[in-house]
Amino acid sequence: MDSNAPALPIIDLTNLALNDPTETAKITESIRQACQDKGFFYITGHGIETSLQTEVFDQAKHFFAQPESQKLAISTQQSKANRGYEPIKHQTLEANGLPDLKEGFYIGIDHPEDHPMVKAGRFNYGPNQWPKNMPAFQQASRQYLQQLTELATKIMSLLALSLELEEDYFADFCQDPLVTLRLLHYPPQPAMSHPDEKGCGAHTDFGGITLLLQDENGGLEVWDHDNQQWLAAPPIADSYIVNLGDMIARWTNDTYQSTRHRVINKSGKERYSIPFFFSGHPDHNVACIESCLTPSEQAKYPPVTVEEHMREMYRRTYL
Template sequence: MTTDLSLPVLSGARLFAGDRAEVAALRAAAERHGFFYLADHGVDPALIAAVFAQSARFFALPDAEKQAVHLRRVAHALGWEPLRAQTLEQGSAPDLKEGFYVGPDVAPDDPAVLAGRFGVGPNQWPADLPAFRATMTAYFAAARALGGQVMRALAPALGLPADYFAAFNDDPACRLRLLHYPPQPANPDPGEKGCGAHTDFGSITLLLQDDAGGLQVQDVETGVWIDAPPIAGTFVVNLGDLIARWTNHRFRSNPHRVINRSGRERYSVPFFFTGNRDYVVECLPTCLGPGEVPKYPPITTEAHLAERYAATYG
């Protein structure tokens, strides 16, 4: 069942300036669905267009060429992920999507790499796409900066000082993921989706989607699936499991899924902003009412990520 109930559109320009009405709208969105559209975000439209163009060029390569940058070639899982490599909705068919992971480009002799920190290491880049690396590196920096702005905006929405998340935002764990969805077959396997119903692992996700559509968000109070169609010039922003944990579920991390019924290829670009790996996340002081207790014990960002990745990659 679906509904035409829509997600709110917020202005980044007003939100980042501390506009009280926009902060209140952010708080309402975070408490209701954990999803909203973000307009006026300041990321260059030409850079966004280049990201989609380079992504399409990469996924058009033969699988034999993409194997050269397969994420299983490195311990830190950056690179190409083939079709049906991940099952986000437990008990369902593997997801009908392929992806490419990009992280901060960390040198092989960096102490964090030598120590085997989760997900840390140099990127793998396709050899025959000369503009790919520069485009993704520029976009990674822009999305990382925007993620920090959204985290700062969450502080007043939670009744906290504007700089409350400064230490969390310092050297954040981030992942850029390029995704390619073939059209859903007319007779899919039972339960097969482009991306099965799931919640995101980290703190916030900044999603770019093309005009194919297919993203749906579940209203957990009714079970209804809400269509989140593309709106030109916006990101879809959602809160992840770490924020739900941190806020004692005052702010939502809602299930969402993708079903590509467009009849053509679909491309999307999620950017996962998670925060400093060593930061200890424990229930925020403003998220406990009288008589309430934290639902979770303290945990580092890195330990939380490792737990959540293990659940979907087995």
């Protein structure tokens, strides 16, 4: 496995701004091929300013450098909406695996305690928890979350076009979506660690799509189901890695792939990454798209709402 050469396609979105049907068709065809292969691809020309990305990374490093006691003061255990700090080894993403060697901070769309969805106990609805005396952390996180939500909505439109559906096919799914911005810190992998210990165990993502921003220290690997091997997905400057979650696989009857991936921090350095998870409206029904079935095929997955699906996925992966 050549860790220096990306094994995933790089798709430039710059020409979307031209509103040229021919250019858009080229982009959606590239997306279609990537989604049918591994469900992973890089995007460039996405419109997110490098200065904002850098600021979010800087604020994440500042937060994780605090004493453990200060971070635990805003633990996710104190939040009904799974917001705040998550210590190392709190989540186990790989089935029957060891707990993950990473710590994280969860951020979502702020909903006050008196919001109807919060009062009703809906999944991951509630206020954020913010570190004290870090106003720049909150400001950068909010701005970044908003811009990533807009970018994810655009990508959902491109996915619809790639499936030969109307561009607004996923519009209802994208209304008032469940989104999670997750700041992650991976300490260097211990030299004498257990051979099955990983920064992040092998898993598929739960929701619709994920947009991943990586620092310069690699570690992400994607499973190549055709050749039965792990492929490196190294950092590429000014890019995001986009991957499909389980909902897209359900919608397309596995025509589009939700692929296992993992993180092993072999760099010997601190690794930081910022995944953004776009899961859609909690009441939206995810059922197989008819055009993704041949006349002889049956849907592999029963219809499920976003909220039902997400609750079950979280139940499986938390200690």
